Amino acid sequence: MPQTFSRQQFLRAAALLGAALALPALAAADTFPSRPLKLLVPFSPGGNTDVVARLVGQGLAEALGQPVVVENVPGANGAIGASRVAAAANDGYTLLFGTAGTQAINPSLYRNLSAKSLDDFEYIALVTSIPNVLVVNEAKTPVKSVAELLSYARERRSGMSYGSPGMGSTVHLSGELLKSATKLDLVHAPYKGSAPALSDLIGGQIDFIFENITPALPFIQSGKLKALAVTSAERLPQLPQVPTMKESGFPTFVTATWNGVLAPKGTPRAVVQRLEAATLKVASSPEFKAKVSSLGGEPRLLGSAAFRDFTRTEFKHWAGIIQAAGLEKQ
Template sequence: MPDRKITRQAFLKSIAALGLTAALQPLSAQISNGYPSRAIRLVVPFAPGGNTDLIARILGQALAEELGQPVVVENISGANGSIGTSRVAAAAADGYTLLFGTAGTQAINQSLYKNLSEKNLDDFEYLGLVTSIPNMLVINEARTPVGSVAELLALAQSSQAGLNYGSPGAGSTIHLSAEMFGTAAGVKLLHVPYRGSAPALADLMGGQLDFIFENITPALPFVTSGKLKALAVASEERVPLLPDVPTMKESGFDNFVTGTWNGVLAPKGTPQAIVDRLSTAILQCAAKPDFKAKVQEMGGQPLEMGPEEFKRFTREEYQRWNAVVAAAGVEKL
């Protein structure tokens, strides 16, 4: 048999060749070869229990199965989502800390907070937009005895003091939706901010508020049970779960489409190979029938929007909400 012994010189040449091959690979490819090798943190910049938190947990479970590593949802709330969002922006750009962003954190806060600006839109890599959830105009008929948006408008016009409305805080899509309504209708409204949707809905049911433009997810159980009445949904088309409830557009308010949306982002500078890996996995999860069904049960619309389209959409949303904030004269925080 031929002698297969490898000399020390040949062995060193082989090692050198392997090292050269690795060195010639793009850095992003080297980093992502073993990605992910540990748990991924998905930051929800709001308290547990809201629709953003619930959808993040549904997506996180599907994403863990897709990537083969745990996806741990972490809630970091405060300042309309700005605190958790800024922490993700400052995290290591290695694909192990992600943000579950919303219309508020990615498109509204930049117009509301003095320390933020449009430039903050570039603090992230955009991975995928997965849901859109509309707002809904709801009332307590015992307090506000109207049957349509037109009748609510007539009531507002006849009220010297003006109607009041609740929201989970200044700058939320719920707050700004009501401001849009007041501006478009030319009526006086009084904003009553709360620490979340639950106490605002409780006061609406208790007869302390005239109306709320609530996100459809927390309001839906109260509407279907008859405790509250939905006058309109602020979506492009009627919501399948509430087929008899007209849209704001059908109610005479053109282009009145408001709500929140959810997408996954990573810190700026995350290697492209990791961005591609995550984006592919996120969109695969968003396309699964089980994920879509759960989102629809919450009154939402499942989406599968990739990085470039998601980034372009976010900038358009920023411009739209910035105009609403300016028209309403909302003071910067």
């Protein structure tokens, strides 16, 4: 005769089963981390992403009690490094220091990626936002404001060039956004990094650039480059006299790169929560905030769920810019 269970017995059995299934995850959280972690930076050493990643890595090592090895895997606007992390073991020991490029822009630029690739990761925490700044070499481009730059470009009618550290960067797409908004004939000059792009701007080989504030700031402060506008929503403390693009006649022109920590999809929730708490602790420290501010960035802290939602909003934002620019998938 089949055995029957009361509703109370059924609920008790379900609770016991749930607790049993949760034991491995709880055990993993209790022992995590038990060995060194790897924080993969999908860009070359020396850039703002690498600098901030090393700050986070050092802080995580102290917070978690295990070494955090920072590894640089550049290529394809960060897509190569991001793909490597997505395919790694989902145990919390291989992490990605993601950016607007890897998480929000690349899915609209590369044929082998799509919006679905946003689900290849567990979102740990967002830590910084780093806006761009529109700069010129006045000896080459004799203007002092965005309005003067546009007038100068219309007088020349064609051929004005803007540099970038590579296809698909927020620097490149900021230039494309200006191009589509003004209908000017502007020529994109891609470089292999910010350093050669800024060098050619100083040397007079290109006309302007929307560069990340971090590498551009020393040249602005030394007078080698003239800042016309910043792409942040508000003026930056480091450049209080420089207006925003919004103030310069472009009310929706807000662009920035950003940095956050991610893990492969399927990383145990308890491990994600441990990493989230540690990352937010690091990023909320006065030392971290001071260092990011000195780089021209803005500390921006979002936990796991908010970071995931933010990334999806950013994906739609950049997809619209890419579509307006008519850029084909690579």
